[in-house]
Amino acid sequence: MEELHQSIEESRHGSSDSMVSYDLYIAEQNSSAGGSGVITTHIPDSGGQQDESMVGGVEFKSVPLISNLTVIGDAGGGSVVPLFVYIRFSGQDQSTADLTFELMSGTTVVATDTATIDDPCQDGGILGSSCAYQYRPYEMDISSTLPDGGGNGFVVLSGKQITLRMTAETNCAGGGGVPGQGSDCDVRVAYGNVDNSNGAYTRMGVKANALANSKVKVHHSGGSWNDAEVLEWAPNHRSEHRTMQLSVDVRDSFGRDDIKEVKLVMNTPDDTAVVFEKTFSNSELKLDNEGLVAQHEWTYSAGRAPGEYGLRLEVRDLQDNLVVYSHEGVEFVEYAVFLQLAPSQGDVILIAPEKTSTVEFELEHIGADGVDMDVQLSLQRNPGSDWLIEFSEPGGYELSGGGALVRPTLTVTAPDDLSDAPTQFDIIGRAYADTNNDGTSEEVQVVTTSVSIEEVGVYAPPKMSVFEDEEHTMEIADSERSEAYDPDVSHFIDGEGAGQFYMEVLNSGFDFDTFRIRVDGPHTWTVRMYDQDTSSSLVEEGAYFMTNQVESHNFQSMIVELTPPLERGVDDIAKFAVSVLSEGNTSLRSNLSFTAHRTYGVFAQVTSDEFGLPLGHIGPFSSARSQPLVITIDITNAMDEGEPVSNWQIINPSELDVNLEYKNQVFGTWGFAVSDTDSSAVVNTISLGPGDVESIRLSTTPGNKVKAGNHTIYLRILEIGEEELPRYFDLPLEFEIEADMPDDLEIIQISTNLPMQPGDKRTMDFKVFNGNNVDLDLLLEIDGPDGWEVDLDSIAYMGVDAFGEKTFSVIVIAPKDSVRDGDIGLIIITAQPLHKETAYGPSYTKTKKVEVNIECSGSGDCLLQELISPRQSTVVAGGGFILLIIFAAFLRGKRSAKIYEDFVDEVDLEEDREIESTEFEEIADEEWEEDIELLD
Incomplete structure (x- = not known):
């Protein structure tokens, strides 16, 4: 309720006297309002009559209101809403009807009236009478009141509707047997353009201000x-x-x-x-x-x-x-002044240690004519006693009448130490005038302005810009915004003469300065420079062009004239690096670069590719990409009007020598297709008149084994029919390939893996193959078993080109006295790729294991080592050998087989088991001695 009360208050616009009378008509149904008809301010003087039965009720609605509307009645001092209705009551004599009229704001009833009618009419009958609509007036009493004693009235809130409901209840008498009279009766209301109404309509009268929110x-x-x-x-x-x-x-x-x-x-x-x-x-x-x-x-x-x-x-x-x-x-107003920096001043004051700066202002009387004022200027905050600051008129400035103008000057001498220098000076102006004509002045206005402070050195790096046009509106390079421009983008010049570019050099230092300009580019091009204002050549001192003396924060404009070589096909695309040095301090310099591209009446430009800006730079994309790269290119005939139509051939990049000769012919494996932009039909030639532009589509499928980084491919446009000196244009397309992770790395052994003798020294050769598309720096490490000496025959760091290989050698020295015949020495070589100075993860490290066999042929050291440190097999073999020696000694003592058998019998008895007796054949002493020698 509180929000409703507030809305009602806001909708009240003055008193009821500010309201005007409105006739609200009932017109033909409106689909946006609903109901049987629409309540409107429009007079329904077109269309036909509409009617509805009031029996059971009929409703008429306005469209939703677009703002709150306060309404009072148009009669009875605002408490009554007059209602005029065309009604037809049909029925038998003595029938009656009770009528109810309700006016609603939204769903709330705000005004009502009731009436009874007892004058039915009949169609036909004995006298052939007709039943016509009658114009009947009623008065709806407003039952609601406006807040705060505002009298009778109501508010229709924004978005709500005004609704008028008419209801009739009939009491039908008997027909009395009169021919042509029925037993039913009805009450109908007519609205819209009522027949025979003579300009009267079904309507109601209210007072409101529908425009109160304007x-x-x-x-x-x-x-x-x-x-x-x-x-x-x-x-x-x-x-x-x-x-x-x-x-x-x-x-x-x-x-x-x-x-x-x-x-x-x-x-x-x-x-x-x-x-x-x-x-x-x-x-x-x-x-x-x-x-x-x-x-x-x-x-x-x-x-x-x-x-x-x-x-x-x-x-x-x-x-x-x-x-x-x-x-x-x-x-x-009568009294007013205007204070601002002078237009030539700019919004920054430059300060330098112990240097004096000046700032000029404009102070203008903008008040009424014939009114004199005095204005006092001062700083709102003094930066300190070590600053010297004063205005040109310390006593103030007189302004005699509207339109008077003076130009105050502020002089500032900065201290040596600027560590606490403010960021700006705030200037306040107080205007005084004799407002009472009594000879005394009073303050009538206070105005302020400010000027930013920029601390600079006595000399500073110059700022320079390069433009394509004489008016300096098409900037192509800027020393302070190098990221804003691609220095490799081509800027076209006519191949038949010199091209001109325009340069500005700004002195950003505090004092006057002269600048040295150096332009470096291909030696086949000729560079000249002129002052743009005077067209005079700049003085040359060695490799430098000298500017005039340039005031602080002023600039000199120059023409840079570039003449390409006479020989066609040589350095058609030339990148120029420009350096500008301060003559006052040669350590202060600025740099920029841009590219000039000569043409012969035709040029081409990339207009779109999937990678966006900069146009002509395609990528980065994966080296494993198989989906074609689609580039849209516009070819333009730049010849003068009046020249004939010429035919041009589009040379497939795979057929252009300059592409095939590029770094091992890597582009020979790429696929190229040229088509139009509409039907994808193959395009080999086009015809162009002066100023004509033709769009083509170049589809490029990358090949394998291309190094990561930027690679330039040329698309050539060649004139057809001119055999001696055909015109042409080479469009550079720069493709950027992403770097692979360095996981394709392999260590390969070159030397044959032969056995080694104890103490041998051998050099073994290996190579590292880099199958990645990036150059790699590798850290090599080698490790061998204890007692072995293994080392690299070179430094541990090695660089390997993409898809390349590099050999290295390993020196291996086998131990002299700690190996035995058949020993194996395991040598481990690792190659660890480095990212700058930090190694990649361990998963990228590659390992090579090499087994080296020891072979002892006739070496006493090996036998001695075997006896000192026998292996298990040696121990078993040695035990059998000793038994044979003992057995031979028994035979040498010529003991008989009988004694031996007795000995065996004793053993059998002691062990309580039977052993089968074996007879040994006697062997001659000489044969035993030969067998012993073989064992040795």
Whole structure:
């Protein structure tokens, strides 16, 4: 309820006297309103009559209102809503009908009336009578009241509808047997353009101000609706500050169709004359959220008399009601000054240690004519006692009448130590005038302005820019914004002569300075420089061009003339590096670069590819990409008007020698296809007249084993029919391939792996193959078993080109006294790729294992080592050998087999087991001795 009460309060616009009378008509049904008919301010004087039965109830609705609407009645001092209705009551004599009329705001009933009618009519009958609609007046009493004692009335909130409900209850008498009379009766209401109504319609009368939410606002030119209004204006301000922007927003609760005319009127302070009157046309009024908005700019002439000027918004609706919204007024002030930096000054003051700087201002009297003022200027904050600061007129500045102008100067001498220097100076101006004509002055206005402070050296690096055009609007290079321009983008010049570019060199230091300019490019090109203003050549000192003396924060404009070589096909594309040095301090310099590209009447440019800007740089893309790269290219005939149509051949990049000769012919494996942009049909030739442009599509399928980074491929456009010196153009296309992770790395052994003798020294050869598309720096490490000496025959760091290989050697020295026959020495070689100085992860390290066999042929060291440190197999073999020696000794003692058998029998008895007796054949002593020798 509180929000509703607030909405009602906001919708009240003045008293009821500010309201106007509205006839609300019942017209043919409107689909946006609903109900059987629509409540509208439009007179339904076209179309036909509509009617509905009131028995059971019938409703008529307005469209949803676009703003809150306060309504009172049009009679009875605002408490009664007159209602005029065309009704037909048909039925038998003595029938009656009870009528109820209800007026609703939204769903709330706000006014009602009831009536009984007892005059039915009949169609036909004995006398052939007819039943016509009768014009009947009623009065609906408003039952609700406006808040705060505002009297009877109601508010229809924005988005809600006004509804009129008519209901009839009939009491039908018997027919009495009269021929042609039925037993039913009905009450019907007619609306719309009622037949034979003579300009009277079904309607009701209310008072309201449907335009109460309309407004006008005043701003400076370019202001927005929500900005604070500007209500004070200076009579003698500068022309650019004398334009008022008057914005109107007209809101009619019944909708924009209810608005007939919108007018703005400004009067003089005494209301005796109209300053201007503006009636908005339909084309100037724009629909905005169901309202109408418009703007009018009015520039007043200088010298306008001071005072408050009346401003009003007049809106007339379809029923010729005139609603006037009076603005609070616009005042032209008597006392006003304007303070700003002088146009030639800029908004920055340069300071340098122990140097003096000056700032010029403009102080102007913009108030009324014939009014004198004095203005005192000062700094709002003093930066310190070590600063020397003063204005050109310490006693102040006299301004005699509107339009008077003076140019104060502020002189600033900075201290040696600028560590605490402020970032800006804030200047305050206090204006004084004799307002009472009594000889005493009082402060009438305070104005402020500021100037930023930039600390610079006595000399500073120059700032330079290069442009394509003489007016310096098409910048192509900037020493302070190198990231904004691609230095490799081609800038075309005519191959038949010299090309001209335009350069600015700005002195960003504190003092005067002269600059040395050096332009480095292909030696086949000729460079000359001229002063753009005088066309005189710049003085040359060795490799440098010398500028004139340039004042602080001023610049010199120059022409850079570039002449390509006479020989065609040589350095058609030339990149130039420009350096500018301060003569005052040669350590201060700036650099930029740009590319010139000579043409012969035709040129081509990339207009789109999937990678966007910069155009002509395609990528980065993966080295494993198989999907074609699609590039759209425009080919332009740059010949003069009047030249004949010429035919041009598009050379497939795979057939151009300059591409095939590029670094091992890597582009020979790439696929190229040229087609048009519409049908994908293959395009080999095109015809172009002067100024014609033809678009083609180049589809490129990358090949394998191309090094990561940028690679340039050329597309050639060649003139057909000219055999000696055909015109041509080579379009460079730069492809950027992403770097692979260094996981394709292999260590391969070159030397044969032969056995080694103890103490041997051998050099083994290996190679590292880099299958990645990036050059790699490798850290090699080698490790061997204890006692072995293994080392690299070179430094441990090695660089291997992409898809390349590099050999290295390993020195291996086998131990002399710690190996045995058949030993294996395991040597481990690792190659670890480095990223700058940090190794990649361990998963990228590659390892090579090499087994080296030891072979001892006739070496006493091996036998001795075997005896000192026998292996298990040696121990077993040695034990058998000792048994044989003992057995031989027994035989040498010529002991008989019998004793041996007795010995065996004793053993058998001791062990309590039977052993099969074996007879040994006697062997001669000589044979045993030979067997022993073989064992040795």
